Amino acid sequence: MPRSKLTMPDQESTVQDPSNIPAEQSSAVEDSILGAEAAARAVGLFKQYGQGDTAVTALDHVDVEFARHQFTAIMGPSGSGKSTLMHCMAGLDASTSGSAFIGDTDLSQLKDKEMTSLRRDRLGFIFQSFNLVPTLTAAENITLPSDIAGQKVDQDWFEQITNRLGLSNRLSHRPAELSGGQQQRVACARALVSRPEIIFGDEPTGNLDSNSSAEVLAILRTAVDEDDQTVVIVTHDARAASYADRIIFLADGRIVKELHSPAIDEILATMAGIEN
């Protein structure tokens, strides 16, 4: 059988031409060429709020894939649909039509209980508004999802994260006794502590000073580079976005531009172009 050679740009290995091999094997080869199955994916995702004259189209048939072991940033003007996209993809909100997948799992096919388990076991979510439980301490908030799931918290990892996020001496305080930035760092620690497959962060550094922000971004970067996790964040900050491997830009509920490993100047120029 004739074999053609495909040389990958980043590796010198050769693989079989997919057209010469059976279907199942072919898809495995394509996966290895394309960087394997996506960690999360949206297909024709459409979300409308309200009805009739007051209807707002927040997502206008979005198709997007978030590759495994990649750090993606989502940018775009206020109201462009970033939070809605993230909520629909993380199973926190239902789309009007279209599908959202985590790995191979179609979220629209899950029963409530299955959705709860998937969110708990496979996803970490850092909310734009933190969503901390006011009656629990910072430490209890951080371990709450693991506690509910009956999972043991890795104590070393807990200490490492809370230490790096500058929370060690605030752990026994309740959210109302913490600054906005400290609450946000608690929300980050909560999403990170169980080492989920994918971490979604909606402006996870929106309330942080530059040191705390750099620490959160470094932890997210390490999650991708060393712990094989997948990270997707929404941000308005070009510096934060520059930690990402890929940036997608939303405007009026559509993806209008994409950049790969961009420099800050390029991000700022793209944002300026979209906002005008």
Ligand SMILES: Nc1ncnc2c1ncn2[C@@H]1O[C@H](COP(=O)(O)OP(=O)(O)OP(=O)(O)O)[C@@H](O)[C@H]1O
């Ligand atoms: N619950 C809701 N009911 C009605 N409209 C909504 C609702 N949530 C969001 N929207 C509208 O949907 C659109 C997209 O909102 P979304 O929160 O996704 O924007 P965003 O890009 O995250 O903005 P920001 O940068 O300000 O957080 C906006 O026009 C918003 O007003």
Ligand SMILES: [Mg+2]
């Ligand atoms: Mg938002």
